[in-house]
Amino acid sequence: MLGKLLKYEFQATARTFIPMYIMMLLISLTYGILSGDSFQFLSTLNNIVLIIFVGIFVALMVTTLIVLIQRFNTNLLGDEGYLMFTLPISPKYLIFSKLVSMIVWYFISFIVGIVSIGLLMSRIIPFGEYMYSFIMPIYYIGESLGISLTSISIVIKIIQLIFNTILILMTNILLIYLSITIGKTFFTKYVGIISFVIYLVLNNVIGYIYGSQTLNYVFDVANSLSNEYEFYNFLSTGLNIVTIVNVILVLVLMEVINLLLTKKLELA
Numbered sequence: 001m002l003g004k005l006l007k008y009e010f011q012a013t014a015r016t017f018i019p020m021y022i023m024m025l026l027i028s029l030t031y032g033i034l035s036g037d038s039f040q041f042l043s044t045l046n047n048i049v050l051i052i053f054v055g056i057f058v059a060l061m062v063t064t065l066i067v068l069i070q071r072f073n074t075n076l077l078g079d080e081g082y083l084m085f086t087l088p089i090s091p092k093y094l095i096f097s098k099l100v101s102m103i104v105w106y107f108i109s110f111i112v113g114i115v116s117i118g119l120l121m122s123r124i125i126p127f128g129e130y131m132y133s134f135i136m137p138i139y140y141i142g143e144s145l146g147i148s149l150t151s152i153s154i155v156i157k158i159i160q161l162i163f164n165t166i167l168i169l170m171t172n173i174l175l176i177y178l179s180i181t182i183g184k185t186f187f188t189k190y191v192g193i194i195s196f197v198i199y200l201v202l203n204n205v206i207g208y209i210y211g212s213q214t215l216n217y218v219f220d221v222a223n224s225l226s227n228e229y230e231f232y233n234f235l236s237t238g239l240n241i242v243t244i245v246n247v248i249l250v251l252v253l254m255e256v257i258n259l260l261l262t263k264k265l266e267l268a
Contacts (some may be wrong), residue, residue: 001089001093002096005089006086006101007110008097009098009101010101010104012071013105017064017067017105017109018030019107020060020063021108021109023056024060024113025112025119026055027052027056028115028116028118028119028120029119031119031120032119032120032121053116053120055195057113057116060109060113064102064105064106067102068173070160071101071102072165072177072180073184076261077095091262092259094176094261095252095258098177099173099174099177103169105254118205125183157239160239160240160243161239163243164239164243164246167243167246167247168246171206171246171250171253171261174250174253174254175202177253178198178253178260179195180195181257181261182260192208206249
């Protein structure tokens, strides 16, 4: 059933995202070609193409956020919610299917954005060299610590960093879902504004506790370390703790949303 839910989500959202990805890549490729020396007489057209690209890029970011909110709000909190909750499946799976689909689209958008910028700059920086530049910083960090990137420990930490990036993105999406759910559950007027305020409050509270205080602690400890190896070990331990905290935070948010949907929410 989860597989069918995911398939449904991807089919419903692909109609919005795929055309925008294709347009971004085609416009980037066109700009990259027109920016060559032999096409200097097309500089005006060049600028127009660049403006169109920026417009589509901004539209993609805005559309991603709108789709994220609309899919959750309409499918689970609106009229469609009656049908969705008649399915023989826990609300957690409904939440999870929407969460996974948005995570995937966010990462595809990120990759398409990087590739598009590379195509835009292809006359200045060769595309292969541009893509390679994303790997080099990791290599230099490992080299400065005297650690090979091929070592198992480093590979694990890189995977762990990617996993934490996904968890942080999941947390932000779940905060949006939770804010909308609270707004729809306890309020009947100005739901959109109230949900937005709730999101700001929750985000700032978590950001302060989890961000500012943690960073201050990291800087204090880092200043007391005597060499690079101690610093690496400290970061390694800290990353393990952060991973656990992020997993717990995601699970708690999922459970709170699930409880609100199953016990308190009056579907519109």
